[in-house]
Amino acid sequence: MSEPVLTLRGIRKRFGAVLAVDGVDLELHAGEIHALVGENGAGKSTLAAIAFGAVIPDEGTVDAHAVVGLVHQHFQLVDRLNVWENVLLGREPRRGWRIDRDAARERVRTLAAEHGLDVDPDALVENLPIGVQQRVELLRELERRPGVLLLDEPTAALAPTEIASFFRTITALAKAGAAVLIVTHKLQEVIDYSTRVTVMRSGRVVARYDTNATSTDEIARAMVGGDLPPLAERAAVTPTPRLTVRALAAGSGGGELVDGTFEVRAGEIVGVAGVEGNGQSALADALAGVTAYTGTIELDGVALTSSVTPAARLAAGVRVIPQDRRNEALVLGWTIAENVALGRHQTPPMRRGMVIDRAAENAAAAEVIERFDVRPPNAQATVDALSGGNQQKVVVGRALGAHPKLIVAYQPTRGIDVGAATLVQSRLIEARNAGCAVLLISFELDEIFALADRVLVMSGGRFVGAFDRANVDRGRVGTLMAGGH
């Protein structure tokens, strides 16, 4: 094999108490598509950032013989600038002391055509759908003619057809001589498109494979270090009516909810499958009462109009697990106990007249810690110091601990390790068994299929398909998600 274009040797990186990367070696060769896999928290994003040069390792060397580009998991685009301004930021073509706008547009058009990517140079990024935004991010890196291209979870926000088109571009790049590293957890894509696989777990490399000599099962086992812990048993339950939604419309601009009509019964999990950006956030926000909407929402026969406050909904037994725990669920500087009280602080037993009942607060926190195996098991620990998985357990625990009638779980296992994810999923199943109505909104099809009694598909702000657990067709779901019929 030829000389590697990028070499990482003995990389070690610590963030506070967490050892994110613990002695990793990696080589990238020209022309290969190298998959870096691992569960959330395994250290793969950190390693990619180190390879790019954005993060300096505590120990180890990074040896690059070419320009390195990184397409981030969360796009680094300036929403209020247009496409060519984003692509050429820092490398603007000039005419004297002014920017040469015509040259800029031309350069973007040429580059886009070269790689088969369709973009309008003058479009404002904030108006573009997520799939197109990713093209802009990619173009920005390609503009620098990188010899090494790092991609962090590139297909997270793409529909299945967009994924195929994306990998056509990537394969062409590799064929032209680039070394490509894809950080991902989508094992089927790894098998379909990569040439080599490196598996990370807890900051270390635990396995290396040639893709054509391995399987998704083998990789999955290496990722987890054994077999996955089992999910809770699904009890045989007869669902009864609970939530009825008719013609729900919310949000504006991209990602709006156009027409939501569905039901969630007590004792069932309804999974909403779809690609990110097709109205899921508007749906969750409408149910939570933090955005205005038209249409009807009825819970046990009681209408929840747009003006019903979040507080009233909490009192009515609606609990929402938001998708962004750091910004939308937790007060990071507070203790676990105080965070558990948040959302339950307006009614007894937490509330005693004008005062917060400390005893009730601590009891609730102890219950969450115990049932959800929160570590460290200290109710006075500050939530900011907890890992993502433990933070999410607190959020889910406090929602379920209130014995709600309806749970809206929006990406409940986003960004957390497999152990925590399985625990959260099990608790949701147990809530369903106990008669709770669960609406699960997730971008991970595996999660939907593992949990849902019924599967609904969202695309373009509408519900375009419904399946029962027994007769769900993965291929059909994928087509519907992409906007097909």
Added chain:
Amino acid sequence: MPAFFRLRIVRDLAVALIVVFGVGSIAMLLAHVSPIDGFSALFDGAFGTTSEFAETLVSATALLFPALGIALAFRAGLFNIGAEGQLVLGGLAAGVAGVFVPGPPIVSIVVTLLAGAIAGGVWGGIAGFLKARFGANEVIATLMLNVIAALVATYAVDGPLHFATANEGETPLLAHTAWLPTIVPDTRLTISIVIALALAFALRFVFNRTVFGFELRAAGEAPEAARRSGVDLSRIALLAMTFSGAIAGLGGATLVTGVLHRFNTGLSPGYGFVAIAVALVGNLEPIWIAVAAFAFGILQNGALSMQAEANVPRDIVNVVEGLVIIALAGRRYVASRRST
């Protein structure tokens, strides 16, 4: 948690001390005064005699009220830069009410102080309303209201609220029943310091134990999480600014009923601004704020002696206080809740 908290307080205090003594010394040298002379004049003026010490406590109390109000707003995620205006209008209201109030001292005093608190509360509430209803930036709103308050007071006291018995720019002497009783004879130190300290303890209870305090802190530290957990952010903004203004207004009222016994347009030498520094040095915790108020009272009171005895212009104290504010701007006081 307690150990970490104390560490930050110690660090902040150390920085504040360095600024005070370091910059103070430089300024004194610029004024051709030896720092030793300058600082000893300052401390002598603050502690020298019983009456001077009492006067230091008077300054401390004058700062403590607005500082508590500012801290309350800060904890809710709001900048109340308008404490000065709220304080002045509170003083004006007390100065007018106190001329007429009848009856036993208890009634007079309560009515007069209440008038001040209400006036300050209304003034703060305006900014709170603008924020709650329109999402208007409370920093600029309170800054504008400061200037308007000063103009309103000047206009009122020589115009519609002018009394024949008063000089220009002030109200007549308060009815004696409205005067706050002194607690150290022959000084200006009154029960206002007791009121202020009681308020500090009450505020601590509100922050840490009550539902309102819980929601207020949530709104200040994580507004989006608070909103989704049932906290009404608009209501909190309105109430926080109103209470904040009321406390500052109460401070103005105690200045009028306890120290000056009348309202004067020169009532406050910028207490509402220095109080920002006091609130920050006190880490937004009511009891520590009381300690910080004492420290700043020393500076404020001692500065007058420093000017008289050692010929160092008292304005250097303001420079030092401003630098302390800058030096302690390190904490993220307002969770990034953007609005115009």
Added chain:
Amino acid sequence: MSALVAALIALAGLTLIKATPLIFAALGGVLSERSGVVNIGLEGIMIGGAFTAVCVSGATGSPLLGAIAGIFAGAALAALLAFVATRLAFDQIVAGTGLNIVALGGAAFGLVLVYGQPGASHEVPAFGKTGEAVLTVLALVLAGALSLFLNRTPWGLRIRACGENPRAAASAGIDPLQTRFWSVVAGGAIASLGGVYLALAELDLYSDGMTAGRGFIALAAVIFGRWTPFGATGAALFFGFFSALQYTLQRVGIPSELMQALPYLAALVALAGLAGRVRAPASDGIPYVAEAVRSR
């Protein structure tokens, strides 16, 4: 008829005089905020510019030298805020408030040191009518230049990127901290001209509190003008008009304090009316801290 025309022309002229310091301050605010730093300290920067200009003009006999010194003073004060806001990532509003107090106290302190008396300085050589007009024209030209700079040049683009999404700018190879630092300093230099105008053009001395909250009105003008140079200039002219109106109406017998309050009331009303309808640069006021990547 001609008396009315004359009165209107006088009003227009007075509006320009009242608006010029606001335009300078507002332009400085725009530059700073477009890069992502809220500069509450505009008031203090104007004070610093005014006081320094007066001292130097008095010492050298040249208002021009005074003006230049004023610019440096404004830039220096802004540099303090810029450093604290970028390298230390301190809260910008708190630091700006402190800066105002420092400048006000520093000028008062300086008055006694330099002029031996508190309250106001002696009269110093100042700009005549031509100088005043030049400064006003400069303010308007600066507005156009800043607009061109922000929208057409590479540096303007990078500044705007830092104000919207500094992390994205960083990933494109730009240093947000340095970009913000120099934007704030340059903004301070521009804003200080507002103080210079007050002290050496409209008047010929420095007095305690002469800025009277103009730095804060300038902040309102930035918002009112939607963070654009031309918009802020328009808003500054609007507020200046109210100031000018106050002088005219005073002769009609309306109490002066109420008239003086007009521009501030106008700013308050504008604030309430506009809130929610205008969008600040997305990262305005949010300190940028280079965050290391980790999956949480």
